[in-house]
Amino acid sequence: MNWNKFHFYHGRVAVNFLALDPKNAKEVYDIMDGNAIIGLLSSQFDTTEAAVEMGKAYLKEIPVLSIGLGNGDPKQWHAVAEIASSLDAGHANQVFPAAGYTKGMLDARKCESTFVNALVRPTGTPGIVEISTGPNSQDQEKAFVPVETAIAMLKEVGVSSVKFFHMKGLTHLDELKIVAEASAKLGMPVIEPTGGITPENVAAIVKVCLDAGVERIVPHIYGSVIDKETGKTNTDLVKKAYQEIQKLF
Numbered sequence: 001m002n003w004n005k006f007h008f009y010h011g012r013v014a015v016n017f018l019a020l021d022p023k024n025a026k027e028v029y030d031i032m033d034g035n036a037i038i039g040l041l042s043s044q045f046d047t048t049e050a051a052v053e054m055g056k057a058y059l060k061e062i063p064v065l066s067i068g069l070g071n072g073d074p075k076q077w078h079a080v081a082e083i084a085s086s087l088d089a090g091h092a093n094q095v096f097p098a099a100g101y102t103k104g105m106l107d108a109r110k111c112e113s114t115f116v117n118a119l120v121r122p123t124g125t126p127g128i129v130e131i132s133t134g135p136n137s138q139d140q141e142k143a144f145v146p147v148e149t150a151i152a153m154l155k156e157v158g159v160s161s162v163k164f165f166h167m168k169g170l171t172h173l174d175e176l177k178i179v180a181e182a183s184a185k186l187g188m189p190v191i192e193p194t195g196g197i198t199p200e201n202v203a204a205i206v207k208v209c210l211d212a213g214v215e216r217i218v219p220h221i222y223g224s225v226i227d228k229e230t231g232k233t234n235t236d237l238v239k240k241a242y243q244e245i246q247k248l249f
Contacts, residue, residue: 017036017037027233029062038065081105088106088113096134098134104158116161184214190216193209
């Protein structure tokens with residue numbers, strides 16, 4: 001994995017934001033001093049071709065792009081794999097069952113600059129996560145497994161990040177702590193806490209991951225910084241989130 005296009009604050013933290021358009025993406029990226037990974041949601045496009053073309057427009061303004069499912073929608077898993085492997089844009093968000101497929105597609109297409117995460121869900125029990133996050137498996141009996149087993153399975157297929165969703169803000173902070181500690185112990189390079197994260201609570205979430213010793217942390221901050229009228233990501237709120245993270249170092 002080539003990390004050269006990415007910037008992490010103090011080598012540890014980059015924030016995943018959405019943006020209305022390429023111009024807004026550049027504004028957010030600049031406010032964050034480049035310590036940001038801007039998301040493009042596959043669910044917003046009728047075809048993968050349209051998403052790829054828009055992705056190219058974003059990549060004229062910023063060096064990396066995160067291809068998203070759209071609120072963790074498992075039905076978008078194949079679209080994400082196609083878009084990510086067409087662009088080699090940097091980051092692909094994926095459901096647990098499809099993460100290995102996506103990594104394989106990236107490798108087959110000689111994409112060397114994109115890392116893949118795998119979505120696991122909190123269960124209410126620290127140390128146990130749900131991995132049945134795919135379009136079919138989510139409708140079956142839930143697959144609850146020890147988090148270390150889940151991470152080991154991801155490492156076996158070359159997945160570099162575990163996405164913990166839905167955090168519901170600070171609700172599952174105790175569970176995140178165990179996921180982060182397991183990631184550090186087993187050498188999972190990236191952890192991505194997601195769901196209900198705001199400029200006000202992001203520092204508490206990032207601190208748990210820093211204290212656990214995870215190499216890189218990518219919190220996702222979405223709705224809380226988006227202007228409901230314009231659809232733009234508010235750069236003042238982005239700056240506030242950044243300042244809260246900076247206080248941790």
